[in-house]
Amino acid sequence: MASAGQRRLLTAFVVGLVTSVCGTVLQVQSDDRSDSRYVSSRSEIKEHRLAKMGRLAYDMEVAMPSSLTSAPLLECFQVAQPVLEPSASGKAVTVTLMEHQFANSYGSPFVGEYTPPDFDFDHVVINFTVEVRGRQFDRWGTVYLDNVNIFSTSTAEPTPNGITWTWRKDVTPYLSLWKQPHTLIFQLDNVITDVYTGLLNSTFTATFFKSGAQGGAPPADLIIPVSASKSPATTSFWTYPEENATASVTFPRNVNRAVFSANVKAQGNDEFWWSNVPQSAVDAFEPDAGTYPGYSPFREVQISIDGMLAGVYWPYPTIFTGGVVPQLHRPIVGIDAFDLRDHEIDISPWLPLLCDGKEHTFGIKVVGLVDNGETTAALSNTTEGSWYLVGKVFLWLDEEGSVTTGTLGTVTTEPKIAFEQKLTRNATGYNETLDYKVSVKRDFGITSTLVTKKGNGTATWSQSLEYSNVGGLYLNGYGGINTFLTTGKEKAEVAGWDYETSFSYPLFCNTTTQYLPAGNLTLWAQLDQALKLEVKGDGVFPSGAEAFTGEWDGSLLDTERNGTANYSRYGDNTITTGVGRTHQIFHFGGLKGETAKELYFRDVAAFNNSVVSDVEVIGDLAI
Template sequence: MGLQRFAWVAVITIGFAVSSLAIDSTSTSIVPHLSSHTLQKHDVDLTAPLLQDFQVYPPVLIASSNGSLSLTDGSSTTTDVAPVSNATSCQEVLMVYSFANSYGAPFVGNYTPPSCSFNRITLNFTVTSAGRQFDRLGTLYFGDTEIWRTSTAEPTSIGIRWTYLKDVTNYLTLFQQQQKIIFDLGNLINNIYTAPYNATLTASFFTAGDSDPPADLIFPVSARQSASNAPSVFTFPVDNATNTLTLPQNIRRAVFTIAACGQAEEEFWWSNVLSSDTQTFPQTGALYGFSPFRELQLFIDGMLAGVAWPFPIIFTGGVVPGLWRPIVGIDAFDLREDEIDITPFLPLLCDGAAHSFEIRVSGINDTGNGTGVLAETVGSNWPVTGKIFLWLDPEGSVTTGSGPLATTPDPVFQLSSSVGKLPNGTNETLTYQVNAQRSISFVSTINTANGSQTASWSQNLTYSNFGNFTAAGNTQVNNQSTSGEDLSSLNYSRSLNYPLYAFSVYGTVRDNITIFANVLRGRDVQTIGQAVFPTGLESFEPVEAVQNQYPAFQGSLLQTTQNGTATYFSNQTSNTSFSFGTTVQDMVFAGVVTSDSGNAESPPQVVSTSELFRRHVEADNSTVIEDDETVIGHSIRPAHFNSPSMNDFAGSGTRSMLGRGPPGSKAASRRK
């Protein structure tokens, strides 16, 4: 992974250690195909002081074998919620695997539902790794269905460890059936890149509360390669990301979700330039084009059915690796999916015939004179999959209706760019601006077992990106903002705001490379009503201190910011490098109370919010120096281990946009 003039190849490391969840001795362990790839000399010494990497996120509900429930984020002290009388719970190890030379060699196993009853599932993903390695992308599948997309931290010579807990209750219907497990994490071991990722995946099953019921059925839209024990991801734009499906006729609600993230040329899509400006600095190579704007699109039978403007993920080797130790980037361990309500399409989809579902990724084709249109393609590449979550009426009923009436004008773009020259005519600067706005809507009348109703879905999105290169492309700034609102007539709305500022300076002196960077970014999401994926609010439902408030919550609010400054040094002759920096992150998670349920034209009005979780954490030179965490008004002391010193990172893997990565690596050079 790497960024234009900030460009750095993200080093994604997924190594797993023994799960912190207790394993029920009566449960069935599902651990076939244990890898023999681990290189003995790079095994992690668990007695040594490992660097504890972590992602800041709200605590997740877990259950122990004695039936007690706890809130934890994997990096903090467990907060007991309450013992649950007559509760059932059990744990199963789903995977133990070392991802070494693992391109084309994913973990493959078999899952059998546990004997205990459950309505909740939490995954524990724990990883250890030691040596030098790029960050890697990991994807968990049940058969052809993508369950979770994650990435790795960058290892050190001494070793690192991290744990991430994920609520996957939305996949309850899949966990109730036998499944083939495929976990894909392509990695490479050679005399330079030495670190495998030793991974353990454990599932905790338990009963707690009565949350909104998850989907009855889930249909994948994927490459469908599980029969060959291969991951079922489309790679756009090389692959046509289309499936043709015949859905049941008794659907009352349908939501499509898209999993997608830019890789290689597209990893730092938000720093790309207008295609007309890609040759501005020929002395240092071509810049990547199609603009810094990206749109994920869903087409049903060739008709646009909804879009998503993606959150700009920065992986743990991105921009400068020292930014992300030990605090990784926002969502780096949990790449979240966007939801598109396709209920207005039910009059079409419930006719008993086959229908096509296609995912596309679009940028901008510009004319060079300030105008542009949606591009039908982008650079290489975007791994994408989709899923259709269905809620059903009683068997035998048939959903009918009229519609959808679609209003889907193209986005409105405002583009500009200018090049500054030195007296000798050499290009010295590039300044560009991209603004975009889009509003689309879909309306139908649907007849279900509960009668006739109007089903609608609308989206209003706004985007801007100011980019600037100076010093012949060696200094780069991007200031981006993405905001929007999704609204469904079926008691769901989401508002989002994704600010991003990134500054970097790239320098070379003989065989030494230096990069300095500052990144300030945020992710604010307010969700009202029933989302497909857990918002985090569900974990607080059984908490005694929240139970009086919980019935009043109609939604949740998550707000987080990261501000980091870091430097990277590399000597090309000795093939050594190190990186250090300071990062601060703040997060607030709250329950939301609204005045009404809203309507098709506007979401409900927020009356109040109740803070459930807050965390402020600061890391300097890979050591946590401040960490204040509050859960439901109670101060929690996160558990941190002694961190290795900065010098221990001399063997970590990272790559300039000017260089070539190892064959098959997740990210290619940012320069052609």
């Protein structure tokens, strides 16, 4: 929420405002709505202010002078710890799964046939490398083995001179799939026109090897997709809320542990969901800035089994490389931008129901909040569009012929929501500022009794989540600010298995879009974001500590990323300037009990597309 001092400073900086909407002519707009010069040029198409800001900034950047296209490609990267590599003395086989140029690829994914290499492997690491020159927005990509999603990513936004990047990921959790032939589907939607010229030249490989290192649970015996089942024609995610994200699933009867994994991506008017406005305020600045995306800046992903809530996921606010202002993300892309993190929900307490040999319905749903405009809010039944949703269930099995039984426990579900909102008007009666505070708290839990081949006991899944967002709009809707925080603790206890995680997702974003009476345009943004993630025990996905020597109970990731960027353009387009600064500090450590030992550290800063400082310390790798 902008303070009074912030608003005075920003208002003093702006002499006047001009409305600018895609596909319309800029019209001069004074602060006096009675002025006869005011002409509304609002588009009928809803567009989030941050999406519009990123588009304007990229247009301005592309218009700036560039060097020859023979210049070296700029290497973009996501800061992350190393992944496990094959040992120097051990056998490893690298297979090229795809070499493909994604051009006009909407609805036309790469489809190939995967055959396992002919040797005994127990680890798999993928490598995705892209080169692109020209103009292109950030694009979303996803990889499936038949109907199971194994990797979701987004692309960096190129410069005219070109960029490249590489991402490596340990996909050993999908080992049971890699052991069998499958159809491999890689969807990377792209558009080529006389304006958008960037061809995504992509290579996708997998390296297969043996290693004694293990971070988390051993790979599952069976993986069941909870997806739209569109293979082999295309990838199998749902587009929500346009599609009903439900699937019928039948479990084998001898399951001793089951974990649901959700992978979600927000698109369109929900791409910046964490800065959406309360539903009652979507039209608050309609005469000036247009209609805003709503359902509040809170989102909850709900997982249901036969219509009953089985767990929730409060998503990380991933900001993709065209988000807010592109210079915030080049060459250092945002946290999780190259690898959209899956989230685990242990559904072992539901095994007494799911192991009955019958078909059951799994559902994935995203909700926000609806409010009364004052002090009351409740969960909505839908959101803005669109979300890409997909899930899968990892199953660990007892001996064939055994049957899991037990008694299904009861579920605690209801969240606690606090909400307040205030609109202020100027002297002419038009809304000038919007301030809101949203907080949500949810304690979810279920405990059931289980009878498996491993013995009798209980299975528990518990979640304790808290969310807050203090935000608002100012400058008649052309400036916005959000101070966001999600924290959580989640725990699974099943006979022979234990898993625990805690996390914190802080974010601060402050932006302005300013049009001066002469037609000059200025964009300014500050974006601070962090991630703290602690994982212990038998997680489905590697903890990351397995890449280093030593024995670890878990891992601790702690990173903070800060950036500012601004662009200016003269009204006659004769001069365009821009500058961006980004700084990220990244800590990664192994956990032994409650003690963390740092295994990887990086402190890197960039200015105007160039790395200006970089300190990296790598511990002893397990190779």
